[in-house]
Amino acid sequence: MLTIENLEVSYGRAQVLWGVSLNINEGEIIALVGANGAGKTTLLKTISGIVKQRSGKISYDGKPFDKLSSRDIVKMGIVHVPEGRKLFPEMSILENLMMGAYKVPKQEREKRLDQVFTLFPVLKERMKQLAGTLSGGEQQMVALARGLMAGPRLLMLDEPSLGLAPLVVERIFEAVMKIHQEGVTVLLVEQNVHEALELANRGYVLENGKIVLEGAGNELLGNEHVRCAYLGI
Amino acid sequence: METLVQSLVSGILTGSLYAMIGVGLTIIFGVMRIINMAHGDMVMLGMYSSFWALTLWNIDPFVSIVFWVPVAFLIGMLTYRFLLKKIVPAGELNTLLYTAGLSLFVSNLALLVWTGDYRTIKLDYAVMPLRPFGIAVPIPLAIAFGMAILITALLYWFLVKTDTGRAIRATSQEPMAAALMGVNAAQMEMLTFGLGTALACGAGVLLAPSLYLYPTVGEILVAKCFVIVVLGGLGSVQGAIAGGLLLGVVESLGAVYVSVPYKDAIGFVIFLLVLLFRPSGLFGVGKS
Amino acid sequence: MKKLLVLALFCFSVLFLTTPAMSYDTLKIGAPQPMTGSDAPFGAKFKKAYDLAVEEINQAGGINGVKIAVVIEDHQAKNPLAATVTEKLINQYKVLVLTGGRASGQAVEIASVAQRLKTPYVVDHPSADIITSKGFEWIFRNNPTGTIYPQAFNKFISETPGALPKSAAVVYDNTVFGKSIANSAMAFLKSKNVKIVNDEAYPVNTLDFKPIMTKVKANNPDYLLMVAVSTTDAILLTRHAKEMGVSPRAFVGFGGGFGVADFATELRKLSDNVFSSAAWSGNPNDPKTKAFYQKFEKKYGFHPKEHEVEGYAIVYIIADAMKRTKFTGNLEKDRDLLRQSLLKTDMTTVFGKVKFGNWKGPLGDKYTNQNIYSPDHSVLAQWRDGKLLNVYPKANAEVKAVFPDPSTKK
């Protein structure tokens, strides 16, 4: 579904990604793990068109899309839920969700909203509340829901568990599983390596801007290198 | 008592127009982080548009506003596209200085073209004010008040209810996320600058029959604008509306009960106090 | 970068090249005026008036055969620039004499420079008392000072039975002009034991007088005195006073704004019965004035007002002094000779009689070379159906004053 070949990205003079290649098949959950500053967020930003690559090729369903703007990329169904949630704090939950469906034709929005509300019933109850007043876990739910409103085929989640209590993290991952069961392909960037890899079909390990390892989730979990990358011996 | 009510009424009437100007400035700041020193000159252009429509084509200002607002909207978008777009990323201080230059340019161009003559607008139906309950309400200001409320309400509706309006607010609150939702930030910025300019010009058109106009009138107005938006919290639309009304009332009451010569100083003192002790504005949600 | 250097060089060369050579082919009068900035319309008015007078004088043979010319320099209503252009006129253009200035701040600066550089400066319009009350012997003034403006009004209330106000509200702009007039009027009223219920100085460019008038209304004054340096302030003051329902026995305006045609065309019936106590109010029946009005309207297509009259008159006053001067060709000497001639001026212009002398003003200022007839020029007039008619002093009266104001009967 999504293929990345030899991607190189730099901010000014500092190169962040060095020849990254990966591919995602329809219906998979892919975990992308790696230490802070390894380039995970940059990779997502490049896919969603916020950052332009210096070289390399990204193609979606076999079609290259390096010339496309982030608007068209959203329209094609690649949706990026950013790190730190980045909700619109002075808008209500409903408005946040409507923003998620910005590129979706009006007639389809109601249907989407219903779907999202069945997945997160709690949001329906509080849809008039300002997003800035929600707790961290609730905000993450809204962020996920907002992402879903765009009708993604590929949902990219950047650190959805960041700064959340363990119990809440579990609920978030449950939600991710549910979303996946609805038929959405998921690219998950996580620090919470264990949960992420357990959930994932496959995983990639990114280190200093390079993919150093890839494999099935369980396989990676047992891999010594993963521990090395994280505990650094 | 009558004096108090009278000054409140005058204050609110003028304040509604201040609010309209302030809303324009505040949305521009919210989306682009531009402190637009040329905003007052947009009001000035609006006043002249109003004047010329009446003088040359005999169109009443309260009619001509219908086409001046869209024209101003277009001009605003073009200004953004050709003059400001490249300078916005250079940071708040550079844009501040740049728009100060723009202001100098526009007001002096107006001086050259229209001369510095003070002009006033004569409306046949507006010689004497209405006097409900013994309170004087000047007709042009009353009409302007109504239209300002209508336009501000329309804008509010636009920002809250439409996709594009939401996108503008989203961009001002969280530009990165808005881009991820598929919002074209550059387009929103252009649109916002257009809207801000249209509001300023519109307010100018409405103000013209009540005040007099000359090319550097913007200098006085822009200072008031800053007081208004800082009172309300930079970037907040509701805040600017409240700030505008508040400034109108404070000026009116201040002139009556405190001191005429220091009338303008009162506004500035409040401005400083708010900046120091409640930088998010009196009505701001309070992002730290 | 190169372009910039070239530009800079160009600027310098322009400065040096345009230095005019001294000659008496023409007798030059320098006039610093605001030609740009918000005061620019006034500069334009004076320029037209000067041009007309110069044209007439030159057609009539000039000054003993030598043509005169007025050299205008723009001071943008900025004081340091006023000093700069005065220096330029005196040192570069080698003018014999100066006039103009427009606003008091710049005029003081011009006077200060002229006094130092020993060049006569004949003031045509600026009214700050300070200009002729500092003992500057090189400075002359034809027009009245600010404190003289209320003279006709003062006479009217003290001489007409029952006209003395019980109380008065005074609203004036916070400039030299407004302040001088208001202080002078208030000093006189206080001397007559009239209570001043409002003493309100408003900042120039006040866009909204309604709050002030609300305050005034609460005190219910017997007279409302308004001072405005600009026409628009005069119009807005009157409009807002009437809108707010201030109802004194008389509305009295001071300053040029209350005496121009725009005042009536803008205010229509709101202007009715408003008094204008002005430094000068042309008598349209005077043949000289009439001729000037016609000539001016023919040339420029609009009716001249106070400023044009002042500008036109001043050129004639200077020309008269020049005619009486035997120039030697030595600039410094000639300037002093011209000053001597100006001291002996005794003539009548469209503005009225003029003779410079040293005397004491209404607030005790010691004037030097101030037109001794200026208090006589002061006229009280009243608006009737869009026309401004003289009502006081009786000698100049065209009609009888309508008083108290019928529109505000309580």
Add this chain to the structure above:
Amino acid sequence: MALLDVEGLTKCFGGLKAVSNLSFQVNEGEILGLIGPNGAGKTTVFSLITGFVPPNEGKVLLEGKDIVGLKPYSIAHKGVARTFQIVKPFRKLTVLENVSLAAFLRHSARKEAEAEARRVLERVELIDKAASYASDLTLSEQKRLEIARALATNPKVLLLDEPMGGLNPTEIDHASILVRDICKSGVTIVWVEHVLKAIMNSCHRVIVIHHGEKIADMPPEQIVINPVVIEAYLGKKANSYKKGEPIC
């Protein structure tokens, strides 16, 4: 007596406890590693020690004297220097100017300050770039500039906030050597890092914080087999999953 003694440090942002009752000691001459997952509060600890953020509770003793409440600049005077995770060079100044500025703290004459700056630049191998603008450096060079600037204040304690973030492995090795070298020259170092490999190879002792609390304080070789640490890093099920198996 420990050189730097942190006692019961607590800081709340809104309702969230970013640092909670944290105590640790830094001994003279050691390299102390400070690790923990994202958002654990490591940078906040640095900001609390250096006075950028006031703590709600707790003490920071430098050579026995409490420095809580002092402004950042006077803490710098007392000999605590820090670097920033997101580099903050003076962009429009040259590298030499950047470092001389810091050297002015101990040398009032420009010449001396510049000489000192050159010495420091020599040490961090940036001397070739002395005349370049800071904004023209690569990330790795900017990180080194950050260290150089802190070093030029001639500190007793140097707080390094992720000096390796975004560097490639060769650069990391290089930087590790530099850090050890600085330590050898007599500067005590507290080091926040995500690249654990570097920490493990260089630190004498490592403190792990999670949700603002200290969960471990031990030598690096013990850290990597500590179940609490592994849980914090790899997720809570990691231990049960791989129980009994050695790592690496």
Add this chain to the structure above:
Amino acid sequence: MKKTVLIIIGLIVLGIAPLVVRSPFFVHLMIMVLMWTVLGASWNILGGYAGQVSFGHATFLGAGAYTTMILYLSCGVDPWYGIFIGGIVAVLISLPIGFICFRLRGPYFSLSTLAVAEIVRLVALNWESLTAGPVGLLITTLPQVSFFGKAINWESKVPFYYIIAIITLIALIITYIVSRTRVGAYLLALREDIDSAESIGINTVKARVVALALSAFLAGIAGGFYAMYLRYVDPDAVFSIGLSVEMLFIAVVGGLATVGGPLIGAIVLVTLGESFREHFLSGHLIFYGFFMMLAIRYMPDGVWGRINTLFKKLRLKKDVNHGTA
């Protein structure tokens, strides 16, 4: 080496200029250029070096001008002490202003200086017992001062020229010292990044106050000179926002945070002003506005900064050529 020669030549030119240029008008223009240079330099210390863009610098000029005037008129204090005291009063006034405005950063600081300046102007306009209000203060004669036994002729421009030339030199030297020493370096650090500056031991509050005080002192002295040279001050002339904007314009066009920038800016402002006025009569302010926009868009370092970079490039080129040859 070359620099010293250039500076000496500059000083000689500055010294003999009024003797060579006979026209008093040109001497007057040079005086104006130098006065604006001091004002630009004053603004530059705070706005250029320390990066605190002020819209209210006229406050300090006005304070200096009024102090000198009032001291002379009511206490008979010799203006040449008055000018100095004017500078000190400006510093005293700057302290509470700094206390208020320095709590704010970036554009908020700028807006607050604008507000403070307006308040000060209104106070000066209405505090009649002190300032004579809108009427303003005028002096007609300056006191007798002898210089090496000879009475100075105040009606000539030359003594004023030398006074302002000395003040300008002081301003430029202060700027130079600021740019070369710890203080200046600290100000630059402040402009670039306040956190970093604090972290390397810079007391940023103190540094900003020092910058403001220096800046106010220079503006105050220039104000004192203004009062004595032009002999008339009124609130709208010396406290106007327009004046503050002109100072800013000089510094921005000349080059922020450069020693010579304000001189270039002042030359540009005064000569462009003069020639535009001559050739276009009206509308030259349009060019100012336009020039300001161009400067910020294309020459953010100003004319002087641009020249500097060009020279640097040239030198680099030379070095490169030298290296390969």
